[in-house]
Amino acid sequence: MKLYIDDANPEEIRRLWTLYPADGVTTNPSILSREGSDPRSTLNQIRQIIGSEAELFVQVLADEADEIVLEAETIAGALGGRTVVKIPSVPAGFQAMKALKAKGIVTCGTAVYTPMQAYLAAKSGAAYVAPYLNRIDNMGFDGVRIVKQIQDILTRGKYGAEVLAASFKNSQQVLELCEYGIGAATCAPAILDGFVKNAAIDAAVAAFTADFEKAVGKGKTMKSILG
Numbered sequence: 339m340k341l342y343i344d345d346a347n348p349e350e351i352r353r354l355w356t357l358y359p360a361d362g363v364t365t366n367p368s369i370l371s372r373e374g375s376d377p378r379s380t381l382n383q384i385r386q387i388i389g390s391e392a393e394l395f396v397q398v399l400a401d402e403a404d405e406i407v408l409e410a411e412t413i414a415g416a417l418g419g420r421t422v423v424k425i426p427s428v429p430a431g432f433q434a435m436k437a438l439k440a441k442g443i444v445t446c447g448t449a450v451y452t453p454m455q456a457y458l459a460a461k462s463g464a465a466y467v468a469p470y471l472n473r474i475d476n477m478g479f480d481g482v483r484i485v486k487q488i489q490d491i492l493t494r495g496k497y498g499a500e501v502l503a504a505s506f507k508n509s510q511q512v513l514e515l516c517e518y519g520i521g522a523a524t525c526a527p528a529i530l531d532g533f534v535k536n537a538a539i540d541a542a543v544a545a546f547t548a549d550f551e552k553a554v555g556k557g558k559t560m561k562s563i564l565g
């Protein structure tokens with residue numbers, strides 16, 4: 339499963355990018371707006387941190403197909419590297435995805451709440467479809483079950499699109515989808531950190547250090563013993 343950081347704070351991204359094996363960064367207009375009024379500078383900083391080989395997802399705001407295509411071309415041209423353009427999975431969005439596929443611009447069908455939206459985005463040529471798991475849960479449906487259903491539709495239909503599950507509220511939801519073999523998940527910093535936030539893990543690591551230091555002295559490591 340590919341793993342993305344769902345955030346736009348350059349410092350947080352630098353920290354998480356350094357620690358974890360992430361494949362890229364996903365943003366949306368709301369996430370970018372939290373960083374202030376200059377999304378161009380924020381996006382350029384993120385691109386610099388993750389490099390040109392990693393995927394950076396940036397969403398369009400236009401709502402007419404022709405304008406979406408022009409905006410997508412601008413995004414891809416301005417941010418370079420492996421930029422993926424997020425396009426809402428609505429009728430004008432599907433029209434734009436088809437046109438952008440023909441132009442070689444990689445897209446992600448976003449704002450996916452239903453399996454048939456995902457089907458249409460995939461069939462329109464989107465490389466990713468992004469269901470919003472937690473928001474689906476909040477509507478009274480089973481988000482994990484719907485994301486699995488979307489994964490099955492994409493796999494069996496062989497559309498060449500991957501699921502990029504988004505909007506998680508806990509690591510258990512990520513685990514269930516990881517186990518199921520979904521293509522990708524994007525997680526907010528707190529969810530990512532939560533994968534390894536466990537007192538038992540910290541206690542085990544601290545006990546190894548304490549035992550070793552008891553035998554050979556405070557601050558000693560294998561480097562100082564064997565080096």
Ligand code: G3P
Pocket residue numbers: 344364365366470472473504505506524
């Ligand atoms: O990027 C889209 C998605 O991550 C939204 O998450 O937490 O706003 O539902 P959330």
